[in-house]
Amino acid sequence: MRKAYLNWSSGKDAAYALYLIQQQKEFSVEKLVTTINSENERVSMHGLRKDLLLKQAQSLGIPLQLISLPGDVPMSDYNDIMERETKALKANGFTHSIFGDIFLEDLKEYREQQLQKVGSQPVFPLWKKNTSELMQEFLSAGFKAITVSVNAKLLDQSFCGRLIDEKFLADLPKGVDPAGENGEFHSFVFDGPIFKVPVNFQKGEIVERSYAPASEKKDNCFKKEPEAWDTRFYYCDLK
Incomplete structure (x- = not known):
């Protein structure tokens, strides 16, 4: 099998990608790679505490590599940091990402x-998987996830800190992608077939945060026009 690392966000898409890869047995996933905000020690965009991220990796049984990024890193700096890190991974035999x-x-x-x-x-x-079918597969496989961040422009506060299940999917407003692929929501996966044991956590407060538009953003790792970026989000603090 070819040596690979998985870009681990702590959420459902990364978890299900790992699940499928492990079933296919074409790649040997020997490392998880996650970017974290060095200013608050939380997963970029998801806002998950580093402690819970470490618990996830421990339950998955895969070594975790953290890449620390400043909270407002320019795109050019982001690219330089990631190129350096990916070069090092390639030098250590990781041929696929x-x-x-x-x-x-x-x-x-x-x-x-x-x-x-x-x-x-x-x-x-x-x-290119159908996201409605993908989410049904995710739930049927036994995964459990909770929303940790939602776009306040598209979803109200009640969707934040909520278990992703059939009722959650049914309640999503028209136009919101079932997998949140357009950034409508982000999640924390705490149980499923790839975990040795469930990751224990407690729900904390839900806070609203706003961000000023900028000409360059790193959140999705590519450029968009400033007006295209949403700037208001709800976060559920998990502990």
Whole structure:
């Protein structure tokens, strides 16, 4: 099997991508790689505490590599940091990089271009899957996840800190992707067939945070026009 690392967000897409890859037995996933905000020690975008991230990796039984990023890192700096890290992974025998992307073409193209620079190959096990069917498969496989961040422009506060189940999917407003692939919501997976034991946690407060638009963002790892970025989110603090 070919040696690979998985870009681990702590959420459902990464978890299901790992599940499928492990079933296919084409790649040996020997490392999880996660970017964290160095200012608050939380997973980028998801806002998950590093302690819970470490518990996830321990239950998965796969070594975790953290890449620390400043909270407001310019895109050029982000690219430099990630190129350095991916070069090091390639030098250590990791030939493939696995992502949980589903249908964002520009993001996929960005990842392919960046990895090409260091001679690594991207792998997209969820690519172009129907997201409604994908979420049904995710739940049927026995995964359990909770929303930790929701886009306040598209979802109200009641969707934050909520278990992702059939009722959650049925309650999503029209136009919201069932897998949150457009950034509508982010999740924390705490149980499922890839975990040795469930990851214990407690729900904390839900807070609303706003961000000023910027000409460059790292959140989805590629550029968009400033007005295209949503700036208000609800976060559920898990402990």
